[in-house]
Amino acid sequence: MNVQAEIAAYIASQPEPKRDDIQALHESILRVSPGCKLWFDNGVNSEGKTVSNPTIGYGFQVMKYANGTSREFFKIGLSGNKTGISVYILGISDKAYLAKTFGKDLGKASVTGYCIKFKKLADIKLDVLEAALRYGFEAGNGEEN
Secondary structure (H helix, E strand, C coil), X not given: CCHHHHHHHXXXXXXXXXHHHHHHHHHHXXXXXXXXXXXXXXXXXXXXXXXXXXXXXXCCEEEECCCCCEEEECCEEEEEECCEEEEEECCCCCCCHHHHHHHHHHECCEECCCEEEECCHHHECHHHHHHHHHHHHHCCCCCCC
């Protein structure tokens, strides 16, 4: 199955109304960064164990680890979880930036160093989330989206 088909199947597997919210967010992210590389991480590691929720990924970066290794990964992630929806903005060096810059204007969301979590799309201001997404695509290590 190709990435677009995996993404479509993942979105279709979500319960309503979360399915509509994730579809709308997927479309919004693609408007913010049209033509970005798409990823799908099913959340299962190489040993077949579930280690995270399935995540749709957008953009491209090379993540460098403290031990000197690196790997290709997405810049933005979108995932449904038990209590709502998480948007991950990866590769930001200032872990307070998202909360400081977007947290107070975003709406009913919890904002950590790299994750914006909310119950439903109606709880947040989409234009503020899109500004955070634009920052996420532009920030980081200088690799192409």
